[in-house]
Amino acid sequence: MNIENLLKYQKLDEELFKVEQKLVNSPYRKKANELASIAKKAQAKSTELENEAEKLISDIADLKEKFKINKTKADEMLESNLEGMDSEDIEKLNGLKGKIVSNLNILEKMLQKSAENINHILSEFNKTKKLYDEARSQFAVCKQKIDEETKTLEPEKEKFRKELLVLEKDVEPELMAEYKKKRNDNIFPVIVPLEGNNFCGRCRMELPKVAISRIKEKGVITCEHCKRFIYQK
Numbered sequence: 001m002n003i004e005n006l007l008k009y010q011k012l013d014e015e016l017f018k019v020e021q022k023l024v025n026s027p028y029r030k031k032a033n034e035l036a037s038i039a040k041k042a043q044a045k046s047t048e049l050e051n052e053a054e055k056l057i058s059d060i061a062d063l064k065e066k067f068k069i070n071k072t073k074a075d076e077m078l079e080s081n082l083e084g085m086d087s088e089d090i091e092k093l094n095g096l097k098g099k100i101v102s103n104l105n106i107l108e109k110m111l112q113k114s115a116e117n118i119n120h121i122l123s124e125f126n127k128t129k130k131l132y133d134e135a136r137s138q139f140a141v142c143k144q145k146i147d148e149e150t151k152t153l154e155p156e157k158e159k160f161r162k163e164l165l166v167l168e169k170d171v172e173p174e175l176m177a178e179y180k181k182k183r184n185d186n187i188f189p190v191i192v193p194l195e196g197n198n199f200c201g202r203c204r205m206e207l208p209k210v211a212i213s214r215i216k217e218k219g220v221i222t223c224e225h226c227k228r229f230i231y232q233k
């Protein structure tokens with residue numbers, strides 16, 4: 001198996017890889033990822049706040065209903081005729097009146113608290129929306145920068161791709177196909193030399209004796225740990 005041609009191919013492929021890495025490691029890309037994550041979190045928070053508000057609004061409706069019932073009772077009592085009532089009845093009535101007044105007070109406080117909570121949710125919602133909008137607009141700026149970078153580097157990449165196509169013809173098709181598969185899995189370098197007598201030149205995993213003899217036989221073996229091709233210099 002002719003390893004030399006594949007090594008030659010990889011040497012040029014490394015130039016393409018470097019350009020690709022420039023794009024992958026672009027600070028704009030990193031920033032864009034961060035912003036996307038912020039926007040996503042803000043969106044989740046908005047949904048959470050919406051649910052909270054919905055529950056609160058339903059709670060307020062309940063409280064209002066209870067308030068109405070107690071208020072009606074209180075009004076009825078005010079209109080009730082005390083004439084003909086004995087002192088025991090009047091005492092009962094007064095006791096009930098006290099309870100209703102206390103209920104009304106409690107309900108009023110709860111309603112007030114709910115109104116405060118609604119205001120708090122609303123302010124949180126506005127804050128979250130602002131955060132989301134800012135993240136989105138900054139993301140758009142980053143995206144534009146990334147597109148510009150990609151566009152600028154594309155001719156360079158294209159040049160390497162064309163040159164690689166020429167070199168590719170001198171590599172055994174099966175080996176080339178395997179190489180490309182690994183390369184697509186973001187493995188680079190794809191082919192590395194044996195280190196010492198029995199170590200993978202990349203991940204330093206110790207190779208079994210049988211693997212070493214297979215290198216001699218086949219030209220390359222695949223490291224079981226880092227999946228790279230290993231050849232002997």
Ligand SMILES: [Zn+2]
Nearest residue numbers: 200203223226
């Ligand atoms: Zn390895």
